[in-house]
Every structure is written in C-alpha cells, then in structure tokens.
Amino acid sequence: MQTILIIDDDRDMCLLLKRFLTRHGYEVLEAYNGKKALEILDETEPALVMCDFRLEDMEGNVLLGKIKEKYPALPVIIITGYSDIKIAVEVMKMGAYDYITKPLFPDEILVTIKKALETPFAGESKQVVPPVKENATPPPAVKQVPSKIIHSGEYIFGDSSVFRALLQQIDLVAPTNYTVIIYGESGSGKEAIAQEIHKRSKRKGKPFVAIDCGSLSKELAGSELFGHEKGSFTGALNQKIGSFEIANGGTIFLDEVANLSYDIQVSLLRVVQERKMRRVGGTKDIDLDVRIIVASNEKLWESTRKGKFREDLYHRFNEFTIDVLPLRQRPEDVMLFANHFLEQTNQELGKNVKRFSDEVEQIFKTYVWYGNLRELKNVIKRATLLTDGEQVEATSLPFEISHHNKLQFESQPETTVRPATPPTIVREEVVETPRGISETTLKGASIDAEYEMILKALKKVNFNKSKAAKLLNIDRKTLYNKMKQYQEFNNQ
CATH class of the missing domain: 1.10.8.60 (Helicase, Ruva Protein; domain 3)
Incomplete structure (x- = not known):
C-alpha cells in the first residue's frame, strides 16, 4: 500500500482527503504545518506528498525546497487557490510535480496522483540526501526544456530564455482544460502558440479550428460560430454547421476576440458556462466538449473598462494567460x-x-x-x-528596412537648435541636405521636400507605413513609389 503525506493547516480538508484516499487504497499521513511535516519526513519516506501552498508557519516554496533536499525524486503536488496560479508556476520550476487548484475535484485528484506515482523513481529514493553546503551548486530543476529548436508549422521555439519560459507555460497548461488568453501584437505568433497548446493536450487527435473574430461581420458572426438552420434568415438556404460544432471534442481558437459584438458575447457566455449551444434559428441544445483559447492584442480587462467587452465573459476566459513579447x-x-x-x-x-x-x-x-x-x-x-x-x-x-537608421533620424547630424515660438517644444532642425540631393536643381529640391515630409509622417505614426500613407493623404503604393524615387535619385 502506497503512503501519501497530506500537509494542510485546514484540518477539515485533511480529514476529507484522508477518507477519500483511504477508500481508494492509499495509506495517508497528516501534518497540519510545515514543521510537523518535516518531522514525519525525517522518520519515513512517503510515495507522494500533497502540500497546501499557504501554511501558517511557512510558505509552500520553502517547504518544497526542504523536501527536495531530503528526497529529490519524491513527487510533490501543490494545492493552491485560483488566485495563486502564477505562484504555482514558480514552484513547478522549483521541482513540484504538478499542482491542483481549489475547489478540489475527486477525479482530478485521483488522475494527478496516479500519474505522479507512475513517474520513474516515484517513492523509490530510499537514500536521504545530506544538507546542501553553503557554497554548493544548487541542483538542476526537475523539468528541463530541451535545448533545441522545435518546429511548429510556421512557428519555431528556440532555446533562449524567452522561449524556455514560453514552453514551460505551454507544457503547464496544455494537459488541462483551462481556457487560455494569449496576449500579443498582430503577427507575433499567437495562433501558432494556440496550436502548440492543442498538440500537447489530450485533444491533439481532435479538430483545431481557428477563427479571426476581427473579420466576422456583426450579421454573420453568429452563423459562423454557432451555425444556422435552414430558413432561419434571408439567404439561409441550407443548414450550416458552425465552428464550435466542428471543433467539438477539440480546440477552438478565437483570435481578436474583443472584436465580437455584444450580442455574440452574450451567446458565447452561455457556451462557456453551460457547454451548450444552439444554432441560429434552432430550438435544440447541442452539447459541447470544446476547449476555448482566445487571443487579443489589447488587454481584455482594459476592454471591459471601456465597455467593449463583457466583464463576466472576461472572468470566464481568464483561467490562464500567456503574454507573447513583440519581436x-x-x-x-x-x-x-x-x-x-x-x-x-x-x-x-x-x-x-x-x-x-x-x-x-x-x-x-x-x-x-x-x-x-x-x-x-x-x-x-x-x-x-x-x-x-x-x-x-x-x-x-526594402528601402524602409535598409535605410531604417535614416528614417529614425539616427544618422543625420545635429547642427543647429532653433527655439520655436512658445508654447511649442524646442524643435531640432537639420541643416545638412541628405547625401545625393542637389540643392541647385528644382527636381532635387522637390524630392528633398517630399522626403522630409515622409520622414515626419513615418515618425509621427511609429513608422507604420499604412498610417503614414493615410496621414499624407496618399495610398500605400504611392508612398512606396516616393521612397523608391528618393532611393534611385540618391544612388545617381
């Protein structure tokens, strides 16, 4: 019979867990504080430890360190509150096998315990490790990300500290059914990260459906997401299966979810709460077993403050977040x-x-x-x-890439500073004419003037070329042609 040590200052919780685990064939030891737990561990080595993160006499990370000093291979499952998930991520890095959140669910507890006990060497480290000396090198973390490039379609995961942290988060959340919010700028690889979560989950053999919510019109969003019945609206000539139904059993990825209309957010809230949906114009509920991953280039809590996103829906989504840094x-x-x-x-x-x-x-x-x-x-x-x-x-x-230093005014000399009329801020003015532009020709003066205006527009909009073209009241193609014209004249 395998022994499990439960460490929790909530005596009622210890009693409930002891009765439950005893019924399932485990021998259970109890400790109501960290000190008592360490005394028990001095005398015996259990097969597994379940430890509440917040104890009266010490934090879970401190106790975890002491347990790992004694028994490096002993699996430790951290019990934590919902609000402490980020802390749980840190203790995972320190060597905890896994964590479970309150309220506790019997099935989740059993599955986690069985997986932990099936790991190599679980409950078999019979030799007590002597205390670590002051100047000794600390032992490596239990979970190590492979130092290699991992390909995931268009995306790759490397061995930099940023990638390692990202992979640790993906590995942590992938096996769960948590709804995940991925924050990141456009083009930063949010969909690829969502795909990686799906590939590392238990749903990997099921569909992965990605939807760009920003491209859905208000009128057709409901039909696209939930499907519709024949004749439910003008033009509905046939029954349509929606994206949620297609993704049933798998994962659905909602990119730029903040762009969904209020009405669709209401329907989505029901899907998240009840795991049921109805097609547009339908009368029958359809059961759903689908994992939801959403993405946004702005923080959803800020959207709730602006009234653009339902607060209750945000809290339903906010079970786990991943932030993708811009390149x-x-x-x-x-x-x-x-x-x-x-x-x-x-x-x-x-x-x-x-x-x-x-x-x-x-x-x-x-x-x-x-x-x-x-x-x-x-x-x-x-x-x-x-x-x-x-x-x-x-x-x-492209010109704007190869000449980016000039576009950002990094390579032009600072020759004169002329104070402007108050209250305008002092403006730096470059007297030197850009190399290659002739001061004595009308054509050169015209190109010079256009170039300076383009530079100012690009700087004003953080070098976003579409916005710069709009600011200059020209289309993007014309902007490129003007920049190319300057480059050709400069090379003459």
Whole structure:
C-alpha cells in the first residue's frame, strides 16, 4: 500500500482527503504545518506528498525546497487557490510535480496522483540526501526544456530564455482544460502558440479550428460560430454547421476576440458556462466538449473598462494567460526566425540562398519590427526572390528596412537648435541636405521636400507605413513609389 503525506493547516480538508484516499487504497499521513511535516519526513519516506501552498508557519516554496533536499525524486503536488496560479508556476520550476487548484475535484485528484506515482523513481529514493553546503551548486530543476529548436508549422521555439519560459507555460497548461488568453501584437505568433497548446493536450487527435473574430461581420458572426438552420434568415438556404460544432471534442481558437459584438458575447457566455449551444434559428441544445483559447492584442480587462467587452465573459476566459513579447523586445531571437524563414522560402522557390551578409544581420538586429514575425517573413521572402547568389545583401531589402537608421533620424547630424515660438517644444532642425540631393536643381529640391515630409509622417505614426500613407493623404503604393524615387535619385 502506497503512503501519501497530506500537509494542510485546514484540518477539515485533511480529514476529507484522508477518507477519500483511504477508500481508494492509499495509506495517508497528516501534518497540519510545515514543521510537523518535516518531522514525519525525517522518520519515513512517503510515495507522494500533497502540500497546501499557504501554511501558517511557512510558505509552500520553502517547504518544497526542504523536501527536495531530503528526497529529490519524491513527487510533490501543490494545492493552491485560483488566485495563486502564477505562484504555482514558480514552484513547478522549483521541482513540484504538478499542482491542483481549489475547489478540489475527486477525479482530478485521483488522475494527478496516479500519474505522479507512475513517474520513474516515484517513492523509490530510499537514500536521504545530506544538507546542501553553503557554497554548493544548487541542483538542476526537475523539468528541463530541451535545448533545441522545435518546429511548429510556421512557428519555431528556440532555446533562449524567452522561449524556455514560453514552453514551460505551454507544457503547464496544455494537459488541462483551462481556457487560455494569449496576449500579443498582430503577427507575433499567437495562433501558432494556440496550436502548440492543442498538440500537447489530450485533444491533439481532435479538430483545431481557428477563427479571426476581427473579420466576422456583426450579421454573420453568429452563423459562423454557432451555425444556422435552414430558413432561419434571408439567404439561409441550407443548414450550416458552425465552428464550435466542428471543433467539438477539440480546440477552438478565437483570435481578436474583443472584436465580437455584444450580442455574440452574450451567446458565447452561455457556451462557456453551460457547454451548450444552439444554432441560429434552432430550438435544440447541442452539447459541447470544446476547449476555448482566445487571443487579443489589447488587454481584455482594459476592454471591459471601456465597455467593449463583457466583464463576466472576461472572468470566464481568464483561467490562464500567456503574454507573447513583440519581436522588437527580443532582438536575440531575430536571426533564429530569419534563418527559419530563409529555409522555408528556399524550399518554396527552389533556391539555395545559404546565409545573410553581416550588414543584413546587423540591420535585422537593429530594425524595429513593428509587424513582428509576419513583417520579418515577408521581408525575407522578398529578399530571397531578389537574391541571385548564395548570400542575401542589403540591396535586396526594402528601402524602409535598409535605410531604417535614416528614417529614425539616427544618422543625420545635429547642427543647429532653433527655439520655436512658445508654447511649442524646442524643435531640432537639420541643416545638412541628405547625401545625393542637389540643392541647385528644382527636381532635387522637390524630392528633398517630399522626403522630409515622409520622414515626419513615418515618425509621427511609429513608422507604420499604412498610417503614414493615410496621414499624407496618399495610398500605400504611392508612398512606396516616393521612397523608391528618393532611393534611385540618391544612388545617381
């Protein structure tokens, strides 16, 4: 009979767990504080420990460290409140086998315990490890992310600290049925992360359905998500199965979920609460077993404050969150993705471009990637197409990429500072004419003036070219043509 040690200062909880686990064939020891638990562990080694994170005499992470000093292979399951999930993630990094949240569910407890006891060496570390010396190197964490590149379709996971943290979060939440919110800018890979969660879950053999909520019209969103019956509205000539029904048993990914209308949010709330839905125009409830992952480029709690998103729906979704940093905040990952996209493009085009020049690598590492991975991929696809040899040169990059320093006023000399009329802030004015522009020709003066205006517009909108074109009252193609014209004149 395997022995389980329960550590909880709630005596009623200990009693309930003891009765439940005893009925299922386990021998149970109890400790109501950390000190008593350590005394028990000095005398015996259980097969497993269940420990409440918040004890009266010590925190769960402190007690976990002491347990791991004695029995490094002993599986420890942390019991935590809903609000302490982030703390639970930290103790997982310290070596806890898993965690369960209050309120406790019998089936979840049994499954978690059985999995823990099936792990290699569980309950078999019969030798007590001596206390760690002051200057000794701490033991490695139990869970280690492989130091290799993991491909997931368009996306890849590398071995940087950012990727390791991201993979730990995915590994932690994937086996559960938690609803996940993924926050990140457009083009940062939110859908790929949702796919990775699905692939590592128990639903991996079932459908994964991705929906861009930003592209759904108010009139058709209900039909797209929940389906409709024949004749339910004008144009409904046949019955339609919605995305939720298609994803039944698997995972549905709702990208830019904050764009859904209020009416659809109400219907979605019922789906999340009751796991039932009705097709538009239908009268029959359809049972759903679907995991929901949502994504947004703005914090949903901020949307609730603005009245754009239902607060009750937000709280239903907010079981676990993952934040994806924009590419410009992790420049160490740029070349990892760049080489991955180069390999993909070579296969697509049947080319053999092997590398980037040192100049191109430097440009990639210092450029501000406002379009994130999507922008980087498109730049590499274009550059690879224009490259004849084995190396991508800066001349194959778009103008705004290869001249990004000039566009951000980093390479132009500061010659004069002229105070403007109050209350305007002091404005720096560059006197030197950009290299290649002639001061004595009308054409040169015209191009110079347009170039300066384009620079100001780009800077004003953080170098978003679509917004800059709108600000200049021209279309995006015209903006590119103007920038190309300047480049050609500059090269003369």
